[in-house]
Amino acid sequence: MAFDRTAHKYLRKNFKMPTIWCSGCGIGIILGSIFKALEDLNMTGDNTVFVGGIGCSSRIPFYVDFDALHTTHGRPIAFATGVKFAKPDLNVVVVAGDGDTAAIGGNHFIHACRRNIDITLIVINNKIYGMTGGQYSPTTKSGEKTTTSPYGHIERSFDISKLAAAAGATYVARSSVYHVTHLDKIIKEAFAHKGMSVVEIMSPCWTTHGRRNRFKTPVEMYKWLKDNMIPLNAWEKLPEDKRAGKIPYGVFVNKKDIPEYCEAYYEHIIKPNLNKKRRDFSEDIEAMKIKLEIKAKEGWHV
Amino acid sequence: MSEFKRVGIIQGNEACAVAAIDAGVRFFAGYPITPSTEIAEMLAAELPKVGGRFIQMEDELGSMAALVGASFAGLKPMTATSGPGFSLMQENLGFAAMVEAPCVVVNVQRGGPSTGLPTKASQGDVMQAKWGSHGNYPIIALAPHTVREVYDATVMAVNFAEEYRTPVVLLLDEVIGHMRERVVLPMPEEIKVVNRKKPSEPPEFYKPYKHTEDYIPPMAIFGEGYRFLTTGLFHDEMGFPTSDDNEITKLVKRLHKKIYAHEEKIWRYEEFMTEDAEYLLIAYGSAARAAKEAVLLTRKEGKKVGLLRILTVWPFPAKIVRELANGKKAVLVCELNYGELVGEVERATKGLNVPVFFKGRWDGELLHPFEIRDFIKGV
Amino acid sequence: MADFKLEDIRNLFKNKSRIEVRLSGAGGQGLILASVIMAEAVGLFEGKNVAQTQAYGPEARGGATRADVVISEGEIYYPKATKVDLLLVMTEEALTKYKHVLKPEGVLIYDEFYVHPKTLPVSRSFGFDITRTARDVVGKMVTANMVALGIISALTGIMSEEALKKAVERKAPEGTEEINLKAVEEGIKLVKERFK
Numbered sequence: 001m002a003f004d005r006t007a008h009k010y011l012r013k014n015f016k017m018p019t020i021w022c023s024g025c026g027i028g029i030i031l032g033s034i035f036k037a038l039e040d041l042n043m044t045g046d047n048t049v050f051v052g053g054i055g056c057s058s059r060i061p062f063y064v065d066f067d068a069l070h071t072t073h074g075r076p077i078a079f080a081t082g083v084k085f086a087k088p089d090l091n092v093v094v095v096a097g098d099g100d101t102a103a104i105g106g107n108h109f110i111h112a113c114r115r116n117i118d119i120t121l122i123v124i125n126n127k128i129y130g131m132t133g134g135q136y137s138p139t140t141k142s143g144e145k146t147t148t149s150p151y152g153h154i155e156r157s158f159d160i161s162k163l164a165a166a167a168g169a170t171y172v173a174r175s176s177v178y179h180v181t182h183l184d185k186i187i188k189e190a191f192a193h194k195g196m197s198v199v200e201i202m203s204p205c206w207t208t209h210g211r212r213n214r215f216k217t218p219v220e221m222y223k224w225l226k227d228n229m230i231p232l233n234a235w236e237k238l239p240e241d242k243r244a245g246k247i248p249y250g251v252f253v254n255k256k257d258i259p260e261y262c263e264a265y266y267e268h269i270i271k272p273n274l275n276k277k278r279r280d281f282s283e284d285i286e287a288m289k290i291k292l293e294i295k296a297k298e299g300w301h302v
Numbered sequence: 303m304s305e306f307k308r309v310g311i312i313q314g315n316e317a318c319a320v321a322a323i324d325a326g327v328r329f330f331a332g333y334p335i336t337p338s339t340e341i342a343e344m345l346a347a348e349l350p351k352v353g354g355r356f357i358q359m360e361d362e363l364g365s366m367a368a369l370v371g372a373s374f375a376g377l378k379p380m381t382a383t384s385g386p387g388f389s390l391m392q393e394n395l396g397f398a399a400m401v402e403a404p405c406v407v408v409n410v411q412r413g414g415p416s417t418g419l420p421t422k423a424s425q426g427d428v429m430q431a432k433w434g435s436h437g438n439y440p441i442i443a444l445a446p447h448t449v450r451e452v453y454d455a456t457v458m459a460v461n462f463a464e465e466y467r468t469p470v471v472l473l474l475d476e477v478i479g480h481m482r483e484r485v486v487l488p489m490p491e492e493i494k495v496v497n498r499k500k501p502s503e504p505p506e507f508y509k510p511y512k513h514t515e516d517y518i519p520p521m522a523i524f525g526e527g528y529r530f531l532t533t534g535l536f537h538d539e540m541g542f543p544t545s546d547d548n549e550i551t552k553l554v555k556r557l558h559k560k561i562y563a564h565e566e567k568i569w570r571y572e573e574f575m576t577e578d579a580e581y582l583l584i585a586y587g588s589a590a591r592a593a594k595e596a597v598l599l600t601r602k603e604g605k606k607v608g609l610l611r612i613l614t615v616w617p618f619p620a621k622i623v624r625e626l627a628n629g630k631k632a633v634l635v636c637e638l639n640y641g642e643l644v645g646e647v648e649r650a651t652k653g654l655n656v657p658v659f660f661k662g663r664w665d666g667e668l669l670h671p672f673e674i675r676d677f678i679k680g681v
Numbered sequence: 682m683a684d685f686k687l688e689d690i691r692n693l694f695k696n697k698s699r700i701e702v703r704l705s706g707a708g709g710q711g712l713i714l715a716s717v718i719m720a721e722a723v724g725l726f727e728g729k730n731v732a733q734t735q736a737y738g739p740e741a742r743g744g745a746t747r748a749d750v751v752i753s754e755g756e757i758y759y760p761k762a763t764k765v766d767l768l769l770v771m772t773e774e775a776l777t778k779y780k781h782v783l784k785p786e787g788v789l790i791y792d793e794f795y796v797h798p799k800t801l802p803v804s805r806s807f808g809f810d811i812t813r814t815a816r817d818v819v820g821k822m823v824t825a826n827m828v829a830l831g832i833i834s835a836l837t838g839i840m841s842e843e844a845l846k847k848a849v850e851r852k853a854p855e856g857t858e859e860i861n862l863k864a865v866e867e868g869i870k871l872v873k874e875r876f877k
Contacts, residue, residue, distance in 0.1 A: 046527040067525065111364070274353055283307060668761055
């Protein structure tokens, strides 16, 4: 199917264009992949909901012609948990940045992975707080310069994919905005997966990150992705000393045998208890010989 | 022949959980915290029986977020917490106010600040209930004073949330939450249940934040084809973010009018021996029980004292307070804090030439009727 | 100790518009459950209005515990005890802490197993070997709270034996009804022996 037509079909009508994303930003590429995957999977009906947090990537819900919730910083996964758990037949897509996912929202992230709730989390990792002007994030590499690490960053970075895998997500994959064919494939797999799926997408931010770290143009950053991201099977064969500075991409986890949270809740909690007698203090007055009439009135009505 | 009635020695927290289900709550997300935990425990067991859902979230930030998510997915949501958790919920309580998501937050108040007194009572979160999140938004908050009234107020809280598309705070305290009283509860068919107004127009004409005559926009839910946008940013009628000063002014005004234009319908209060009273006590929640006893004690000694017991603490019934305070020798506000609602009373009685006194307690214990009696003596 | 007739003690609690009871001791002695059972007996089966409250520390075990049961023919505004008519103490600490809240004509019941008062705060003070009876006669130390309820019922009459037993059957954890009822019986027996 032709990509450009797809994108137009699913963009929200009447919403202010152009997007807020800078030229050279990868989010548009990701949005294209999302639309393609949704269309291929027949998920473009009324049942798909987008949830975003705060940041450039979290603006995706504004532009898509679906039900959408643009929430608070770090909490989109928790909001999405509420949406999905309350109405499990919805397809819930969370788009979040590295700050949303691994810093302020880290707790929600690992616990959603642990629960294996059927949410697709698309983490757009630009290694920086872009919207606020380029402060370091939990995925900023040691030594990199940002507005809050002007002398070089001293902290180590999180590996979001490893974090997701360790926390129990049942589908975890990484790709980049350079590897678009691969990106299309894993986003589609993630949408199709039942359970918590995490797709980490390396997507450079030249405006607030690249230009402060010796990348002259956005194109150089895409070239960096091309040269430094290595397919998982090649990565596994790579000797330890050759791995430094490189990033593996591919599917890290794809488990089908772990129960999905909403299904497990229905199966083990709702189904066996549905319509059982409530504990609501109703008593058979006669049988229990309860003295119902007392001199005091029963509370004060309002 | 058997006749079923709901009667028992029931805890305030239990009455809250029963009422929640009766009022149609079908979603609970929360995090354990004393002295509110019984509500979560009971709903974990009871919600599945009516097809509802319970989830223990990773923290209160997430709990409040999940509530808003569930609200837009069409369920009536509730959470229960206490001071420390209530502080964490403020972030997304403000979000709920901004996006107009019906939801109920039960705060079984305990001593604070900080970890404070986990097992003891307080009314120290009354101002926080109104002003806890940043920015300009109104709130509805109810503070019941008996177990039976916890039931009524819970139903009311759920109904107000649905009717006015707003978060509602139910302010219990450790005494009311943990106290057991002999209570006869209504049967579910005896209560009135309100459901949110849904849009009648087709999706292409739907404006999720329309400025309607009653200030309450009809609420579509996810998955029904409305494909609407909801954001915590200031937004126009379409829900689209805006920084246009006219739109912002309009939205803030509407959010406030939505509550204040209907405040007389939201106000609930009780006048206790006020007909001939020369002195007026004002109290709410558990402190009102000590105040009632004090009214009787003081009357035995010949001083004509009456009590205005407020159930709706927000929006504050200033008009009622002013009417009742007018002509009294003095007004005495009793609270389990260092002085919170007394400020509102002072504001409401401004210019009346009636002195306002305050009797508080903040050590975790309930005010003693003798304390109040002795205080009145000194006035 | 002055000699009291059982009849006289029971008369104290008859036709009283408000009766305040405080059960006090340490966490783990089951006093909160006992207060709930008492509230059920009085509230559901004696047709009186009742409010039960408790004060306990943040920890689940140990620490001082008290539970108040306020019983009234009419409405109960203040739900906590102000001046108690009946005080049960199951630890020395509880006696020291609460003896001053007893009314002069109030009744004190203490557990001789744990409490050895040098002076008695009120003339109507009665020691019973509550915990020992639970351990040696009933066979389970944790039923001391039920022995105490049996004593309260027989000594004061604020709840009938029948009402108490019904409440115990309703509230006792499943499978423990029988042993708890036996404990109640033993408590009643202790009072009967004392006032033979």
